[in-house]
Amino acid sequence: MRSWLLGALFTLVASSAAADEVTWGKPVKGVQLGLAIVPGSGPLPTELELEAVARNVTSQPQQLNVQACDIVRWTAFTLLHVRTASGRVFSYPIGDNVDVADLHPHGPVNLAPGETIRERFSLKSVVRRPTENPRDAELWTLLETPQQVELWMELVGGSGVPRMLSGHLKHRLGLPSSIAPVQAGRCVSQISAGGSAACALLRDGTPWCWGSNPPGAHGTAEGTQDTKGQSPRPLPLLARGTVELGMEHNIACMRTSTGSVYCAGGNLDASVAAYGESGGHPVRIQRMEGAAELDGAQCARAADGTLSCWSLLGIPPPNLDGLVAIHWEESAPGVAQVAMGGGFTCALRKDGTLWCWGANESGQLGVGDVTPHTGPTRVPKLPLEVVSVAAGTSHACVALRDGSLWCWGRSEYGALGLGDVHSSSVPTRVSGMSDVVRVAAGFQKTCAWKKDGSLWCFGDLLTEAPSHALAMVPVEMKELGRHVDEVVFGFRHTCARTSGQEEEGNVLCWGESTEGQSGSSEPRALSSPLRVSGMKGQAVALTAGDSFTCAVTTEGSAWCWGRGTDGQLGTGLMTSSARPMRVRLPCSD
16 A cells, blocks of 8 residues: 655635635655635635645556545545644544545546546534534634634555655635734724614724624523623624625624625524534625625625525524525626615616515505515516615605606505505505605605705604604705715614715704614704714714614714613713714724
8 A cells, every 4th residue: 555645835815715726735656636725615714615636747547545445535544734823733534524526436546647636625524613522622713713724734545554754735724914904093994783783894804793782792592691792892703804794683794805795693693503602603695605795684796786685584593504595586687776674675676677575564565465475576567667766664665767756565654755644565656756866765764865966755754843743745854955965764763964064064863862863962853953963074974773873984983872771882881872972993092
């Protein structure tokens, strides 16, 4: 019998590996061994799949001989060595955990001249969980943190056969050990809130979350660690790899630079299924590769505009397979906009057609019935192409190409702008509205922009004279002027971000302010939009939870106001505030 040890020294960052990037060792007796990362398998060591590659570099047939008892894989006697940052080395047999793709026959392998064979294995399947093997606890902790890990492999013969020492095959995984620090004053690039939690994406790609049961909270069962995020905390496993985040009902989803999507929060906890203990680890969305843009916390679009979605709300904790994205085949020629409602979703295709699916007890899908639809169903009775769509808790509205405004669904508080409270299961035109170019919707309330820049709202506005608390027909929000860039909705409050030369702040809020969520220290509904003051710089992004509001300013810091009894303001205190409070993030002091 013969034995082999093949290798070479190299360095490779996992996230940049391409399909043909194999690092080869030195040929030994005509056979060369290589190691590669499977492209798209994940930006983190625990997500990685590796390929052991062997090829014949001679003009003569070669054989990979192993001691074959019955049928064995050619890597049955291959060892994977992992060196931690402390210098400790762990060694694992790979044979029982490989050939997941069944890429070649079993047993001793004959290689024709120039032939290459591959064996694929998961790093997580080789390294056992700490609960199964306490010896691996140190390594597992390292693998769930983005940092340097060295790997090398040995291909050896049967037991008792001396190994030939011809060098090591090393693979350096994880992120670079040194990353340029965040520029001073440029802390937060994105912010998103939902329910009673919020998350911010720092400019170095690290997501931080806070609030009541925030995404990534450690421990969710009674008697475990406190899940109330008094101070913002980073999401484990995703440090410095996130480029976009979205949030809904305490669940946050993150898109990484590799096009993968991870979700955390709510009843999602990958650590229970995959790690054997609770720890708030994000769940990776399976079959969701090449994501180019997130749509909230339930869908993502690929570079070609096609849409894939997954279900998050109300499901049991994920198993080892995690959450699975379903690709909408009919989304071609691409999706221009996605609107998430309360248990239902609407997608506007680039051809102007509108498709909705999900809950439908109030006719919010606009398809003429009140039964749920599990898959995208085209909304009929729209005379022209749709240019903008918005979804509230149980209603939806669209602007058409001719500037008309159409709504359907539940209208208990006048959210359809039809002058009554009757619901509609089919699109109905809103009288008196023309030149509409954009719409937004929240809990029983709707706002629409006209071509001249004016903003018109209706539904549960909670305002007093000159309009009523329930605006059954559209009312112009004259106090906001003609430069409203963004509108966000809480449970019973609304905030708008304007552009211009305002010196006192460019955020105005109205509606309920019992917790200070509209910026008023008086616990009542605001009679008109109130300008929120106290933030350093002008707001460039807004988001709202149920009873609190957050903003990112021009200097890159995050500020929150409203209810803070569950840590929603991210200050480290469990108190509410009508005045904006700066979120305690590591780069904001």
